[in-house]
Amino acid sequence: MSNATPSVLDEFCSGELGFMITSVRTGIHEALDRELAPLQITVQQYVVLNCIVKGWGRTLSDLCRVLAYDSGAMTRLLDRIVAKGFIRRVENEADRRSSLLELTEQGQAAFPQARRVTEVAFRRLLGGFSEADASMLHALLSRILVNARSG
Template sequence: MKTTPASIKSQLSTGELGFLITGVRNAIWSSIERELQPLDITAAQFVVFNTIAKGRGSTIGDLCRVLGYDSGAMTRLLDRIEKKGLVRRVANPDDRRSYLIELTEQSAALVPKARRHVQAVFGELLQGFDEREAVALKASLEKILENAARSG
């Protein structure tokens, strides 16, 4: 008796989607770590700088949401970055119980260099994709995020 292969959607629904996305995320993170090594910053530190520089986060809570860290882990990460002189915490004028996280002159100068390194990583990871495939990849990832937002 011949069995018909399961559809790709069925295969992905068995958990394969999670394995693939986790594998891609880990590959991206490792590649960024290697690329940023000469700048003496980690991928997590870059995400903090970039988030602040793009105006998408200035509090520990904002940064936790972007990185998926809990507040304790974020505080430890910020402590390490602050020791390097790359961020500073300033009193939040709107909430005396919290601090705003700001770039220092040193990290503000580092952001454009780090972005070029990260762009190089993504350029390498997208090698072999034509424009149509890149559009389909972007649309697929956006659809997954939309579905997750609806169900979550």
């Protein structure tokens, strides 16, 4: 029996990578939720608003595809955002079976504030990172994504 310490790569391959990424994601969401709470926006709601603003999704189907949600969960999330007055559903002239999502005036006013507090949270999360560290992190995470998609 070997007393050799497993390599970091071996540890990652035994499941540590998935656990670590899940833990980081959870930590990021918790930090963002704390920052967004005074604005009455959750991180999931902010992500939807951000997708709409960036043009990544204007329909329920778009958002389900981009965010990997099922339609029932996305419908419930959108209903909560509509109830808060941040978005509205408008008729989709191109496809009467769906509606388009757009920010309301209230959503347009809240989004820049939410964007600022998320930036503050991310800067805190990246505290102590140099530009080189951030570039390396980006490159390594990008490589994992490429490998996951080519799989």
